[in-house]
Amino acid sequence: MEDSEDFDDFLKNVDEISKLVKELSSPDTSSQVKAMERADSWLEASKRTGRQKGAVNRTVINSTPPATGSPTRGTAFMRMLEKDAEERSKRRKVREEKAKALKARGNAAFAEGDYESAVLLYTQGLEQLRDMQELYTNRAQCNEGSVKAYVHMGRAHLGLSDYAKARECYVKILEIAPEREAMVKDYLSQVEKADRREREERLAREECQKEEREEEVVSVATVSTETGRLLQLLRKLDRPNEMSLYYCGGVELLSHAITDRTGQTIFRLQNGFSIINGNSTILR
Numbered sequence: 146m147e148d149s150e151d152f153d154d155f156l157k158n159v160d161e162i163s164k165l166v167k168e169l170s171s172p173d174t175s176s177q178v179k180a181m182e183r184a185d186s187w188l189e190a191s192k193r194t195g196r197q198k199g200a201v202n203r204t205v206i207n208s209t210p211p212a213t214g215s216p217t218r219g220t221a222f223m224r225m226l227e228k229d230a231e232e233r234s235k236r237r238k239v240r241e242e243k244a245k246a247l248k249a250r251g252n253a254a255f256a257e258g259d260y261e262s263a264v265l266l267y268t269q270g271l272e273q274l275r276d277m278q279e280l281y282t283n284r285a286q287c288n289e290g291s292v293k294a295y296v297h298m299g300r301a302h303l304g305l306s307d308y309a310k311a312r313e314c315y316v317k318i319l320e321i322a323p324e325r326e327a328m329v330k331d332y333l334s335q336v337e338k339a340d341r342r343e344r345e346e347r348l349a350r351e352e353c354q355k356e357e358r359e360e361e362v363v364s365v366a367t368v369s370t371e372t373g374r375l376l377q378l379l380r381k382l383d384r385p386n387e388m389s390l391y392y393c394g395g396v397e398l399l400s401h402a403i404t405d406r407t408g409q410t411i412f413r414l415q416n417g418f419s420i421i422n423g424n425s426t427i428l429r
Contacts, residue, residue: 158223161187162226165180165183165184165187168180168183169181169184174275178275178276181233184230185230185234188226188227188230237274240273240274241273241274241277243270243273243274244270244271244273244274244277244280245270247266247267247269247270247273247280248266248267248270248277248279248280248283250266251263251264251266251267251270251280251283251284251287252283254266255283255286255287255290258294260287260288260290260291260294261291263283263284263287264284264287264288264291267280267283267284267287268284271284288321288322291321292318292321292322292325295314295315295317295318295321296314296315296318296332298310298314299311299314299315299332299336302314303335303336303339306339306343308336308339308340311336312333312336315329315332315333315336316329316333342406342410345406345407345410346410346414372407372411374398374402375399375402375403375408375411375412375415376411376415378395378398378399378402379399379412379415379416379417379420381395382395382396382399382420382421382424382427383420383424385424387426389426389429392424392426392427396421396427399412399417403417
């Protein structure tokens with residue numbers, strides 16, 4: 146009866162092992178990981194069962210030892226599996242130590258802002274241990290951190306009017322996270338607007354400086370007709386003690402002259418707001 150029960154247990158073990166072998170050879174990584182965990186649990190349970198049986202049957206073995214003195218096929222097979230499990234466990238511990246060391250180095254690189262190196266180290270750690278979830282999480286955070294870093298760098302370069310460097314930072318985000326294309330377009334649009342505004346102000350300033358070096362009365366020949374008219378209007382509105390209708394007509398003409406960006410820039414650079422706010426008649 147005892148031999149029959151052992152044989153039934155052995156057949157059950159063979160079925161379980163066959164299932165595990167199929168799952169371990171599966172191309173799906175997650176299935177392999179689950180199979181390894183089940184195999185480890187199953188072998189540990191087998192060890193406990195074997196120890197319990199040994200304790201119960203020790204007196205029987207001492208009183209009626211087997212004739213051949215050799216282990217059964219089932220026992221030999223289980224020992225082989227246990228040996229294989231121990232070897233795999235040792236190899237896993239070695240890989241786990243390497244993965245932990247790479248994760249620590251990746252964390253240090255991340256703390257220093259070296260996101261590219263951190264991503265590389267986390268990836269190398271995953272090559273050692275595919276089921277180490279912290280490495281996936283850290284690498285994802287690292288990519289997100291690098292995006293934020295380039296956003297901050299882009300803003301800093303934009304604040305310093307270094308538009309070329311700002312563009313480089315924002316374009317780099319597309320290489321790291323292509324799904325952020327809409328966000329990058331908005332940032333690049335900000336750079337283009339700031340760059341264009343600075344160019345227009347520089348051109349307007351150059352025209353104004355050229356006008357200051359020449360006669361006080363602006364000649365249409367020295368600057369564009371539109372710019373010359375705007376400067377003349379501002380000078381006329383800056384005159385004191387004129388009648389109200391004089392200023393009303395000037396303000397009306399001024400409202401038509403500053404509808405575009407160039408006119409607005411010249412108005413701002415020539416203290417247009419001060420001229421308007423400084424004249425009590427215009428304010429009334």
